[in-house]
Amino acid sequence: MEEKLLVELKNLISIFSSDPNNENFYQVPNYQRPYSWNKENISELLDDLFTAYGNSRTEEYFCGSIVLVENKSDGRNDIIDGQQRFTTFTIFICFIKSLFFNQLTNKNKDIINEAIHDRYEDSKFRLRFRTDDKNENDYEQSIVLKDGIQFDDSIKENQIEKKVKNNRYLQNAYYIKYFFENLISRPENLDINDFVDFLMNQVVFTVIKSKDTSNAIRIFNVLNDRGMPLSPIDILKSNLMTSLDVEDRKTFKAKWDSINEKVNHRFDFEDMLQSYLYYKIASNPRKRIDEELLDIYKKENVDSLSAINEISRFSDSYLEVMESADKYIYILKYLRHTIYWTTILSAAKYLNYSDFEQLKKNLAAYYFQNWLAGATIARIKQTSFNIISEIKKKSSVKKIRDLLKNNLEKYKTTQDYRTNLESENVYHFNWCKSVLFVYEYFSTDNDNANFLPLDKNIWIEHILPETVNSDSPWRKDFSQEEIDELTHCIGNLTPLSLRKNIQAQNYSFDKKKEAYGKKDNIATSFYMTQQILAETTWTPEKIRLRKAAVVSKLNEVFELQ
Incomplete structure (x- = not known):
């Protein structure tokens, strides 16, 4: 008989809490690759998390899937897929305990403690999450045991990898610390209890549990297969076509296929459509691309044929930018986060922005300064969205330059990039x-x-x-x-x-x-x-x-x- 999988949508409090019917203890099996997330991964996850928290504290924030298999030898759940996020959230929870425990309500103290270890026993054997044997000591001694994470305040953000060597868990704890410090230095200061409520109740995973390792690995392969039957792009196309009659569907499909073929000849259709979405909303997407765009078209009262015509015109601008034989476009392509500059410049072309050349040069300067300074995506994201908004308003290039300049001065980015550029290494x-x-x-x-x-x-x-x-x-x-x-x-x-x-x-x-x-x-x-x-x-x-x-x-x- 084929095994029945247990598939549930679970929030963090249910994943980490004690359950009399199910031992909620987890571990990374030794055959898994080691914990490898870095500063950039931490920044992206936490920036998205705090964006979701800021936008709506009552909506669920979906973090993907976790594939588990029951380890019959010790009663724990082996993590087959999802260990990078799972490990990071565990470090995050330990960080909250280490720095904010005295500010928590008694209820939240119990929740945080129970997420780290069994409520009845806090020894290493009853830790809620254990990593692989090779890295066990680094993780346990620096993150969860003794008195929690012991931060050295003399270690600056740009010194972490140099001063905290060979311990990715502790390195990432420091990156979390600096992210928090940047956050709570803002006027609206963080209510830590409100945030813990959001974190534990609204952050959700699809938890898939199997009793057989080989079956769990098959599930992992299916989830990570690029050939999944329906992507968000497919769903968008299908929904837009649904409202059309037979003849208009033919027109729509021909237009869609033409755009797809034209873009995919050298670039990626999904990347172009993502830039189009960023242009439309000028903010961080809160939903899948199909849901976001369909909501926009509904609010704007835009029919499907008008929508595909707008996408077509935007794609022409996108291709004009991407295919430019231009030194500044060439160097922008070396950047890690291409979505921001491609959206800004494609929007500028689409809207016939008058100071395109100077805008292009300033973007190259801004993004390269941030890259060389070691800045994360969190530092450039909101400024990038602000620029998109200014482009849509046809604001002067001087106003946009001032936005960039203010951001660089706020974080001393220019000073840091020059220091790194002139360094010995x-x-x-x-x-x-x-x-x-x-x-x-x-x-x-x-x-x-x-x-x-x-x-x-x-x-x-x-x-x-x-x-x-x-x-x-x-x-x-x-x-x-x-x-x-x-x-x-x-x-x-x-x-x-x-x-x-x-x-x-x-x-x-x-x-x-x-x-x-x-x-x-x-x-x-x-x-x-x-x-x-x-x-x-x-x-x-x-x-x-x-x-x-x-x-x-x-x-x-x-x-x-």
Whole structure:
């Protein structure tokens, strides 16, 4: 007989509370991948969570699914899918206990305590959630046992990964702490008891429980299958067509298919439609894309044919932006959160915004400053929505520039990005290659440059090698202190094709120049690498001069216009 699955929509209080009919204890099985969420994941989840809390404290906030299988050996539930969010919410609850416990009502104290451990026993064996064996000690000692999370207030936000090494649980607890500090510094200060009520009662998961591991893994694969039968886009299309007669349905479908084919030729139809949604609402979506757009059309009294015609016109503007052979569009494509700039610029094209060129340059400067400063999505989100609103009102580019400037000044973003750009360890930042490409685009007057993709065929070359042995000829010009200072700074880095990088290796400067030049009768195509060929030596002073030149050019690009 086929097993009957238990599928329930549960809020956090029911997931974490004691249930006499069902032991609500959870663990990550050892075969699962480790906890891997980072600063960006934390920021996105909490920003969405607080947006939902701010919008409506009585509506449910859906957080996805959790797939469980009963572990018969110890009575716990193995988490097959959903462990990243589950772990994060557990850290979040422990954070609330560590910093706000004395401010909670007795009822909320009991709720928070019970979410962490069994109400009758607080030993490690009765923790509500346990991670895998390998990471168990890090998690338990730093997050849930003893006196809870012990924060060191001297650790700044940009020092967390450096000061809190090899413990992702504690790192993320610090990121939660700084998110909260940014939040409660606002005038409307947080009512912690009201928020705990929302968190425990309105945050919901679809909990799917199986008694068989192989069956649970099959469920996980189905849930994560990209070929699910009906996406929100399909549902939107179906609902819009429902109200039409037979002939109008044909017209609608032909238009829809034409847009789909045109966009999907080089980009993604869903990404374009998401930009269109952001343009329409100029705020964070609270529902699925189909529900949001259908609500909008109902409020605006827009019929289905008018809706598809508007989507078509917006898609033309979207494609015009995305297909532009333009240096600023090229560098914007390197950003992690493309939805904001694509929406703003597509809306500007769609509405024939008069200062498009200056707007484009300011967006590149703003988003790159935030990226290089290590800012999360929470810092740019609301400002991005405000800009969309201003574009729709045809506000001046000066007003938009002031919005950007105020945001940068509020968080000292410009100061932080410049510090990181001039640091000794630029090579280890995830934006390193993108920034070198920015310099490559803007270090010449060539307006017909081709887009440089961030693929594995282009490496970042260290001119002074990463490894300098004691008998290396580089030791003649560089002390160990200078090697430590300069190896990974931006003045010592240059883009190089994979083949050239392999050829260059740890050679002397002369041999490296030979590889950069015409070895195999193929010269490097990168302008900033060709600049190296004009140098006869490579010394600490040369690296510092080159660093200053590169930083100066990048600061020009990343300055608000």
